Amino acid sequence: MPVTQSRTESREDHSEAMLDSALEALMQAGVHLRSGGRLADVGCGTGEVALAMAECEFTVTAYDASPSMVEATNERCAGLPVSARIQDPRTLVLPEGGYEVVHSSWMLHRLGQAHDTVRTMARATSPGGLVVLQWTNGGAMYDHPPHQVCGVLEDEGLEILLARDDVRIENAYGPAGAITGPAHAPGDDGDRPAHAPGDDGARFAGASADAPGTRNVRVVARRPLRSSKLARPAPRSSVRAFPLSVGTLRVVSSERLSPLMRRVVFQVVDAGPLPIEEPAETITLIWPAPGATRAVLPELKRWRFPEGTGRQHTVNLTVRRYDRASGLVTTDFFMHGDDGPASLWACGAAPGDEVGFGGTRVHWVTDPTAEWTLLIGDETAVPSMAAILEGLPAGHRAIAVAEVRDAGEHVALDAPHSEVHWIHRGERPPGEGRALEEVVRGLDLPSGRGQVWAGGESLVIQSLRRHLLRERGLRRDEVCALGYWSIPRTRRATVSPPET
CATH class of the missing domain: 3.40.50.150 (Vaccinia Virus protein VP39)
Incomplete structure (x- = not known):
C-alpha cells in the first residue's frame, strides 16, 4: 500500500x-x-x-x-x-x-x-x-x-x-x-x-x-565479483530509475483463468514501450483517489506526484507477458477474497476500462551462470513463477514448488517441461502452516550453481530464506526471497513465528 x-x-x-x-x-x-x-x-x-x-x-x-x-x-x-x-x-x-x-x-x-x-x-x-x-x-x-x-x-x-x-x-x-x-x-x-x-x-x-x-x-x-578460472558473465544490474514509463492502460480482454485467478490483457495507450528486460517485472497500477475521475500519474524516473494529489489506490502486478510490437500487456490478478479494491476492479473489468500505471520494476535478474533454477511461492507468486519458467533456456533444469487452494488453480502455472510440486492448501487460510517449507526441505537439489526465487507471505518467506541459506548452505547471491504480502496483524498472533 x-x-x-x-x-x-x-x-x-x-x-x-x-x-x-x-x-x-x-x-x-x-x-x-x-x-x-x-x-x-x-x-x-x-x-x-x-x-x-x-x-x-x-x-x-x-x-x-x-x-x-x-x-x-x-x-x-x-x-x-x-x-x-x-x-x-x-x-x-x-x-x-x-x-x-x-x-x-x-x-x-x-x-x-x-x-x-x-x-x-x-x-x-x-x-x-x-x-x-x-x-x-x-x-x-x-x-x-x-x-x-x-x-x-x-x-x-x-x-x-x-x-x-x-x-x-x-x-x-x-x-x-x-x-x-x-x-x-x-x-x-x-x-x-x-x-x-x-x-x-x-x-x-x-x-x-x-x-x-x-x-x-x-x-x-x-564491487565486482572476484574473477575465477571459469569466465562467467555477471548477472545484469537491476539498478535503474523508477518509473521509466507512465501512462494509461486500456482493458482489451478479461477472462476467468481459474477460480481464484483472473487474466486481464491491457493495451498501452499513451506511453512508449515498457522498459522490460527481465521476466516477471512488476508494474504499478494506479486508481483515482475517491471522488476523482482520473488517476494522477507520477513523474518519469521519480515516484513523485503533483502537490495536492489525494491518496490513490495502487497495487503491484506481475507482467505475465508483454508484446512490444503491439503494446499488449498480459497480467493475472489473484482474487484474494478480501474485497480489496484491485480484486473488485479486476472482477468487473471490461474492454475499454482504463487504469493509470507506472513501470516497471525488476523482481528477477537472470543469472546466466546458474545450472538449475528453483521457484517457490503461493498464488500471489504463481504469475511470476510462470513468467520466469517461460524465460528459461531450453533444457535448463527447473523445479517449482507452488501452494494453491486445489487442482483448479494448476492452469495458472502452465509449465509442461518443468518439475512442479503442487501443494493443495484446501480450506486452510493462505500464509498459515509450513507446507511450502516442508516440501522444499524434502527436495534433492541438483549440484552446481543454482538460482532460487521465492515469493509469498512474509513470515513464510523468512523461514524459507533461513533454511536455504543456513541449512542448505546456498550463497546469498543464489537466493532471492521476497515477501509479497503479510498476514493481517489480527491473525499474526495465531500463526507460529518462523524459527530463528
Whole structure:
C-alpha cells in the first residue's frame, strides 16, 4: 500500500521525505532483491533505515557520531539484528569486505573532507557488494562533486552503477511494494544527520536539502565479483530509475483463468514501450483517489506526484507477458477474497476500462551462470513463477514448488517441461502452516550453481530464506526471497513465528 504524507512544511514532514528518499535509493540499488546479509548504515540518525533493513532480513551495524542518536537507534531496533555504535565519520573504521551493503544518506555534506570516509566505505564492501550514497551540494553544505566521489570509488575497484545530482527531496508517497519504514516520532532529528564532533553546527543552521541552489546527489556503486578460472558473465544490474514509463492502460480482454485467478490483457495507450528486460517485472497500477475521475500519474524516473494529489489506490502486478510490437500487456490478478479494491476492479473489468500505471520494476535478474533454477511461492507468486519458467533456456533444469487452494488453480502455472510440486492448501487460510517449507526441505537439489526465487507471505518467506541459506548452505547471491504480502496483524498472533 502507498505511504501517504501530508504536504505541510513541518520538520517531521521533511524528515519523512528524506527517509523516503534513503529507502528509495536502496530500492533503486536492488537491495530488495538480496536475501539479507550484512549492512552498514553510516550516519544512522535515529535508526529508521536500520529498522527497515533489519525487517528485510539484513544484519545491520549502524554508526553515528552522536551518542543520543546511537541510543535512539538501539532503542528503536530492540529485538532486531541491529547494533548501533558511536563513530566519528571523519575517522571512520569499518572491517574490510565486511558488508554486502554500505549505505549513507545525508551525512557526507557535513564533512569538510569526505574522501577518506568514502574510501573506507568502499573497502568495506564484499565482492558483489553495494555502496549506496546520498548527500547535498550547495547552500550551507560542504560540496562534494559527484565525479570526485565516483573517482574515489573507482580507485578502490568499484564500478559505478548510478550517479545523478537531480534527486529531489519533497513530500510524496511511494509505490506499493517499496521498502518502507516507520514514521518519525515528533522531535526526531532524522533530517539532521549527526555531524562530526568539532564541526561548526552553526554552518548548517536552517540548511535544507530542498533549499534554493542545492542539488541532491545519489550514487550507487558495486564491487565486482572476484574473477575465477571459469569466465562467467555477471548477472545484469537491476539498478535503474523508477518509473521509466507512465501512462494509461486500456482493458482489451478479461477472462476467468481459474477460480481464484483472473487474466486481464491491457493495451498501452499513451506511453512508449515498457522498459522490460527481465521476466516477471512488476508494474504499478494506479486508481483515482475517491471522488476523482482520473488517476494522477507520477513523474518519469521519480515516484513523485503533483502537490495536492489525494491518496490513490495502487497495487503491484506481475507482467505475465508483454508484446512490444503491439503494446499488449498480459497480467493475472489473484482474487484474494478480501474485497480489496484491485480484486473488485479486476472482477468487473471490461474492454475499454482504463487504469493509470507506472513501470516497471525488476523482481528477477537472470543469472546466466546458474545450472538449475528453483521457484517457490503461493498464488500471489504463481504469475511470476510462470513468467520466469517461460524465460528459461531450453533444457535448463527447473523445479517449482507452488501452494494453491486445489487442482483448479494448476492452469495458472502452465509449465509442461518443468518439475512442479503442487501443494493443495484446501480450506486452510493462505500464509498459515509450513507446507511450502516442508516440501522444499524434502527436495534433492541438483549440484552446481543454482538460482532460487521465492515469493509469498512474509513470515513464510523468512523461514524459507533461513533454511536455504543456513541449512542448505546456498550463497546469498543464489537466493532471492521476497515477501509479497503479510498476514493481517489480527491473525499474526495465531500463526507460529518462523524459527530463528
